[in-house]
Amino acid sequence: MSYFNNRRKPASEHVYADIIIWQCSICNCWSRPEFVHVAEPNCPMCKGMMNREAKNIRIE
Numbered sequence: 890m891s892y893f894n895n896r897r898k899p900a901s902e903h904v905y906a907d908i909i910i911w912q913c914s915i916c917n918c919w920s921r922p923e924f925v926h927v928a929e930p931n932c933p934m935c936k937g938m939m940n941r942e943a944k945n946i947r948i949e
C-alpha cells in the first residue's frame with residue numbers, strides 16, 4: 890500500500906472555498922454567479938453596480 894489515509898476530518902467541519910461572486914459596490918449585498926444571468930448586474934437591494942470579486946464562502 891502506498892497511499893496515505895490519515896486526512897481525518899470531523900463531520901461537523903464546514904468546507905470553505907474562494908469563489909468569484911458579484912459584490913455590490915455600495916452595500917454588502919452579493920450574489921452567486923449562477924443566479925446572475927446578465928453581463929452587468931445591478932444590486933437587487935440598492936440597484937448599485939456590482940463587481941466580480943473573490944469571496945471565501947461555505948460550499949458544504
Ligand SMILES: [Zn+2]
Nearest residue numbers: 913916932935
Ligand atoms: Zn447594493
